[in-house]
Amino acid sequence: MSVRDLVLSMLKIETRLQIFERRYGLKSANFYQLAEEGRLCDIDGRDDFFDFLEWRGLYKLWLDCRDEYEDAITKAPDLLAVIHSVPVPV
Numbered sequence: 001m002s003v004r005d006l007v008l009s010m011l012k013i014e015t016r017l018q019i020f021e022r023r024y025g026l027k028s029a030n031f032y033q034l035a036e037e038g039r040l041c042d043i044d045g046r047d048d049f050f051d052f053l054e055w056r057g058l059y060k061l062w063l064d065c066r067d068e069y070e071d072a073i074t075k076a077p078d079l080l081a082v083i084h085s086v087p088v089p090v
Helices: 003-024 028-036 049-075 079-084
Strands: none
Touching (some): 003 049, 028 049
16 A cells, blocks of 8 residues: 555544544543453443444554554655655546
8 A cells, every 4th residue: 555545544544433432432542452451341232342343443454554654654765755655636
């Protein structure tokens, strides 16, 4: 994926993550950490079970995009190389 595509993907994911953050009053990073530590209690059978699954999956996808973005930026020789690799929208 190009740097531009990664940024656009991250922005779309962030928009969806914000819905869960507003709904549950918790930042996605904190939610994900609690989930990874097994501190979400027993969520099976709860009405919001599928929300939590989607939220966790979206945040994991965002982390993957962020890591790929950081890797691409780190490997770029300079800023112009990154900017010139981004196709200009028509």
